[in-house]
Amino acid sequence: MATPARLSILDHPILALLGKLRTLPHVQQAHAHLVVSGLVRHSFPPSKLIQVLLSLPSTSSLPYAHLLLLHSPSPNLFSFNSLIRALPFPSSLLLFRGLLRSPLLLPNNYTLAFALHACCFCSSRAEGEQLRAQSLRRGLESSVFVHNVVIKMYSCLGLLQDARKVFDEMDERDLFSWNSLMAGYVGVGDVRMAREVFDDMPERDVVSWSTVIAGYVQEGSFTEAMELFREMQLAGARPNEFTLTTVLAACSNLVALEQGKWIHMYIDKAKIKMNDRLLAALIDMYSKCGDAESALRLFNSADNALKSSIRPWNAMLSGFAIHGLSEAAIQHFERMKMENIAPDKVTFVSLLNACSHGRLVDKGRLYFESMKSIHGIDPEIEHYGCMVDLLGRAGHLKEAEEFIKSMPVTPDTAIWSALLAACKIHRDTVMGDRIGKLVNNSEPENLGCQVLLANIYSSSGRWVDAKDVRKNMGITGRRKTPGCSSIELDGMFHQFFVGDRSHPQTKQIYLFLEEMYTKLKMAGYVPEIGEVLLDIDGEDRETVLSRHSEKLAIAFALMNTPPGTPIRIVKNLRVCGDCHHATKFISKVYERVIIVRDRIRFHHFEDGFCSCKDYW
DNA sequence: CTAGGGTTAG
Numbered sequence: 001m002a003t004p005a006r007l008s009i010l011d012h013p014i015l016a017l018l019g020k021l022r023t024l025p026h027v028q029q030a031h032a033h034l035v036v037s038g039l040v041r042h043s044f045p046p047s048k049l050i051q052v053l054l055s056l057p058s059t060s061s062l063p064y065a066h067l068l069l070l071h072s073p074s075p076n077l078f079s080f081n082s083l084i085r086a087l088p089f090p091s092s093l094l095l096f097r098g099l100l101r102s103p104l105l106l107p108n109n110y111t112l113a114f115a116l117h118a119c120c121f122c123s124s125r126a127e128g129e130q131l132r133a134q135s136l137r138r139g140l141e142s143s144v145f146v147h148n149v150v151i152k153m154y155s156c157l158g159l160l161q162d163a164r165k166v167f168d169e170m171d172e173r174d175l176f177s178w179n180s181l182m183a184g185y186v187g188v189g190d191v192r193m194a195r196e197v198f199d200d201m202p203e204r205d206v207v208s209w210s211t212v213i214a215g216y217v218q219e220g221s222f223t224e225a226m227e228l229f230r231e232m233q234l235a236g237a238r239p240n241e242f243t244l245t246t247v248l249a250a251c252s253n254l255v256a257l258e259q260g261k262w263i264h265m266y267i268d269k270a271k272i273k274m275n276d277r278l279l280a281a282l283i284d285m286y287s288k289c290g291d292a293e294s295a296l297r298l299f300n301s302a303d304n305a306l307k308s309s310i311r312p313w314n315a316m317l318s319g320f321a322i323h324g325l326s327e328a329a330i331q332h333f334e335r336m337k338m339e340n341i342a343p344d345k346v347t348f349v350s351l352l353n354a355c356s357h358g359r360l361v362d363k364g365r366l367y368f369e370s371m372k373s374i375h376g377i378d379p380e381i382e383h384y385g386c387m388v389d390l391l392g393r394a395g396h397l398k399e400a401e402e403f404i405k406s407m408p409v410t411p412d413t414a415i416w417s418a419l420l421a422a423c424k425i426h427r428d429t430v431m432g433d434r435i436g437k438l439v440n441n442s443e444p445e446n447l448g449c450q451v452l453l454a455n456i457y458s459s460s461g462r463w464v465d466a467k468d469v470r471k472n473m474g475i476t477g478r479r480k481t482p483g484c485s486s487i488e489l490d491g492m493f494h495q496f497f498v499g500d501r502s503h504p505q506t507k508q509i510y511l512f513l514e515e516m517y518t519k520l521k522m523a524g525y526v527p528e529i530g531e532v533l534l535d536i537d538g539e540d541r542e543t544v545l546s547r548h549s550e551k552l553a554i555a556f557a558l559m560n561t562p563p564g565t566p567i568r569i570v571k572n573l574r575v576c577g578d579c580h581h582a583t584k585f586i587s588k589v590y591e592r593v594i595i596v597r598d599r600i601r602f603h604h605f606e607d608g609f610c611s612c613k614d615y616w
Numbered sequence: 617c618t619a620g621g622g623t624t625a626g
Contacts, residue, residue, distance in 0.1 A: 019617095047617085048617085051617065051618090054618095078617070078618065081618060081619095082617090082618060085618070085619085109619085110618060110619065113619060113620070114618085114619085117619095117620080144620085145619060145620055146619095146620090147620095148619095148620045148621075149619085149620060151620090151621095152620070152621075174620090175621075176620050176621050177620090177621085178621085179620095179621040179622070180620075180621050181621095182621085182622090183621060183622065186622090205621090206622080207621055207622045208621085208622085209622090210621095210622045210623080211621075211622045212622095213622090214622060214623070215622095217623095240622095241623075242622055242623045243622080243623085244623090245623040245624080246622085246623060246624095248623095249623085249624085249625095275623090277623055277624065277625095278623080280624085280625060281623080281624090281625085283625090284625065310625090311624080311625065312625095313625095314625050314626090315625055317625090318625060318626060321626085322626090344625095345626095346624095346625050346626065347625090349625090349626045350625080350626060353626070382626070386626090
């Protein structure tokens with residue numbers, strides 16, 4: 001059959017339309033036309049269709065494009081390259097091998113770069129090595145571009161020495177080379193090396209700064225992250241939405257509300273492009289800095305387009321959960337479903353946490369069941385952990401233990417800690433004893449559980465047993481994380497450890513504490529000395545309690561802020577029973593709102609009451 | 617008509 005318009009194929013009226021197609025059904029119609037008209041046998045029309053398909057958001061357009069390529073009688077290199085780039089591993093590499101077998105097409109440097117990039121997802125280096133050899137043979141590796149992909153490939157495989165070697169041997173490096181190497185070090189958790197590379201760079205762009213800042217955040221060095229962000233501004237580099245998302249995460253962790261607010265203002269003022277991650281980071285920052293109202297205001301006023309992403313929803317849900325606003329969390333979740341946002345596993349962690357903090361045992365059970373049956377999400381260990389916490393904390397200790405036995409996954413530290421914590425709350429020393437010993441035998445290095453066990457013993461007066469556990473802990477040679485509370489005052493952070501005497505105002509703080517205790521006792525406060533682990537006299541135990549980091553921080557705040565100012569404290573551990581009890585009295589006696597963020601959630605103390613209703 | 621680096625909720 002003769003092709004009627006062989007010479008004027010590019011003038012065919014249908015070709016002008018191909019580039020304008022915007023939906024999958026339209027592409028399918030056009031495809032049918034190409035088949036009927038015979039145009040599908042040429043290389044350009046299917047190539048154009050593939051290009052259009054790859055730009056469509058629909059998830060089925062990628063497999064469709066793949067099939068179109070495989071069925072094209074004369075596909076071009078451009079189509080191969082685009083698809084090798086777009087397909088997931090290992091389809092990408094299979095397509096690349098298919099291309100190598102084709103006698104008509106020779107791979108170019110694009111092809112090799114995309115194929116090398118696919119090797120990031122290989123479990124072994126063999127595939128990548130082979131491709132490198134190939135690119136050398138074809139004389140393609142001389143390009144900086146291909147070298148940079150090789151650096152990334154080695155980094156993805158965790159082979160930083162190899163990545164470094166390629167970098168060192170390059171005779172020409174650009175910003176991408178430096179940034180890829182730094183990202184490689186960050187990826188394997190070696191932020192120190194990343195920083196060294198950063199310091200050696202001849203020039204830096206926003207990605208260079210963001211990469212190291214993100215590295216600090218990932219390893220939990222939030223202060224270093226903030227410091228580098230400050231240096232970035234001094235250097236005159238303009239942060240973008242990536243940078244700010246990361247810096248906001250640092251603010252959240254440091255409870256740096258003032259700096260977080262500054263970033264929010266900066267985003268508006270500098271017209272930083274808002275996206276779902278940045279919005280979620282802002283919501284998270286306000287929540288984690290104790291300002292749940294601002295978080296909600298921001299979420300409610302956010303653009304609907306941004307709320308088609310699950311991130312802002314999850315950030316808000318987690319905010320409700322950590323603030324103990326269980327009913328609001330559940331309403332939020334129901335609203336989410338109404339808006340057709342499909343919940344994911346993160347959603348359920350927050351939702352179950354919210355149920356746990358609100359003692360909503362039945363609701364929690366139902367939601368847990370619905371994960372698999374309605375939403376098709378397999379519960380993971382975190383979700384099982386939430387359930388153990390929910391059941392145990394509400395006093396269903398037996399059920400919690402049975403639940404652990406029936407789990408399809410091996411219980412981890414978090415699960416045992418949740419059960420032990422429940423034993424402590426409900427004073428079940430028999431179960432606590434049994435579980436504690438069980439964990440002790442299988443994981444002797446698990447200090448968290450041993451602390452809990454010692455706590456269980458001492459709160460029931462079994463001093464000898466408590467002492468034994470502590471002695472064993474000493475043998476393992478590691479120390480428990482000390483309690484630490486911090487507070488932001490005029491943009492400066494003040495840290496307090498238990499019995500800390502390092503603060504410049506120590507003398508005044510301790511004097512203030514004595515006076516505070518007198519006032520609290522007059523208002524009816526009785527210390528909960530069962531919280532003290534040590535076998536010492538009652539009066540001394542009271543002294544130990546009075547020097548808990550949280551009380552030092554509150555005393556410092558009361559001394560240094562005007563009456564009526566809310567006090568925001570962040571603790572690295574759970575708040576202890578006595579501190580909780582005392583803080584309620586402090587909020588009443590000193591007429592202050594005190595917001596304490598502990599390791600798990602917030603406590604809002606006001607007028608003698610706490611938002612957790614003494615259930616935490 | 618295609619390139620390579622950085623964001624990630626509990």
